Amino acid sequence: GLVEEDSGTLTWRSPSEFCTNLPEFSGRVFAIAGDERYLHAAVDNGSKIEILAGRLETINGTTGWVWHPLSEITLDGVESMYVSVVVEKRAWIASTTAANSIYFIPLTKEYGDITSDADYDFLTGGYLVTPWMHANMRGDDKSYIKITLTMEDTTSAIYMEAHYQKLGDASWTDIGDFKTSPTTTAYLPVDGSSKKPTSTMMRFKFVGITNDTTKTPKLLGYDCRAILYPTVRTIIACTVRCAYETMNKQGGVPEKAYEDTKTAIENGRDATWPVTIYDIDGATKTVKFLPLPGNIPRWNLIKDERGRVQERHYNLLLQEVQLS
Incomplete structure (x- = not known):
């Protein structure tokens, strides 16, 4: 791993901490070297070495550490790496195997305008x-x-x-x-x-x-x-009659039609999981109760006769939910 120590504060800087599902950048950090702008790291990628440049950058108002891939070298390992400005500015990379050559990659002297750096060549197809x-x-x-x-x-x-x-x-x-x-x-x-x-x-x-x-x-x-x-939602807007002597589709009059209807509606409103209802055609639907618009009351009083339970019409707004 790669850890930064700053006045007693330790912070992980390993490239693997800054990527997801990128195995080529999650290997061991063999060596590091820096210049006035970037910290350069050589990262193990099996038979290859990934050369990265990292620093703190502010992006969209948030400052954080960022790694940039620079080059990929076929090499078994890295013994050491250093930056030199002799002749030209370069990062020199020495292998752990004596039979391997010493590699270098050019580092620009013109970070603000790399294309004006005469030591840089540009390949087609990058x-x-x-x-x-x-x-x-x-x-x-x-x-x-x-x-x-x-x-x-x-x-x-x-x-x-x-x-x-x-x-x-x-x-x-x-x-x-x-x-x-x-x-x-x-x-x-x-x-x-x-x-x-x-x-x-x-x-x-x-x-x-x-x-x-x-x-x-x-x-x-x-x-x-x-x-x-976006996914098209199916919304059911309906009015449910809540009263005694309400006839169901089978032609019967449930004994507790008022209480059962009122309780079912209140339980549906309080539910924390979609509930099952039967729509006007008798089809089974799984729904979530939605808030009503501000100009629609929760219920309307239809009848309020002396000696009888009030008849109310409940306004419901329901969203169909697919659970399987």
């Missing part, structure tokens, strides 16, 4: 995968209609590709090439099975394409628009 997008409505379907990429330094040969993946998909669906700065918009196509881009969650993969190792497209942001399709 990609970024977003988290799963659900708009804080994880259980409801959304139809993802279009996506807009905000970019810089794009041309007909230096551009971004975009792909989408619905929850449950095994492969990516190509959206298209985004070549015009500052923004390019594309509508999401159907996938390889001719299914529309509708899902509870969606994620995107952005691929940088360049024909010049000294130039790269810059992805500044993206904006995906979707239409929410």
Whole structure:
């Protein structure tokens, strides 16, 4: 593990504490080294080593530790790692096996503008995968209609590709090439099975394409628009007569029709689990009692005759609930 000590306060900084279902970043931390901006870590990934850069960052007003993946090296283990600015700024990585070479990865001197760093080359095909997008409505379907990429330094040969993946998909669906700065918009196509881009969650993969190792497209942001399709609710709005001498559908007059009806309604209102009723057609329904709108009374007095129990009409608003 990796622990930070700050004036007696211990805080876990292991990359495995900051990811879920990412086994390549959950291994042992072999070595660490830092520069003026980041702490760099070499993390065990079987026959490979994952190089990460981490620091405290403020995102949407919340400050927390963030790890960024930098590189992946085929190596059995790491004996040591250090940052040097001799010749060029680099992170040097020494293996636990003497027969292995010493590796290095370039570290930029231009954190504010990496593309101006002459020691950096840019490869075509590098990609970024977003988290799963659900708009804080994880259980409801959304139809993802279009996506807009905000970019810089794009041309007909230096551009971004975009792909989408619905929850449950095994492969990516190509959206298209985004070549015009500052923004390019594309509508999401159907996938390889001719299914529309509708899902509870969606994620995107952005691929940088360049024909010049000294130039790269810059992805500044993206904006995906979707239409929410929440689960359709079935609502029953009804009035229930509560009185003596009320005839049921079998033609009989229950002896305690008033008391039984009033008790059933009150028990339904107080229930903490859906209750079973019979609707006007005699079908069994499982429902939850809902609050009535402010302009509708709980019940209306219909008859109030001397010597007789009042006749009331109860107003009910019920939502059907599926339990199986």
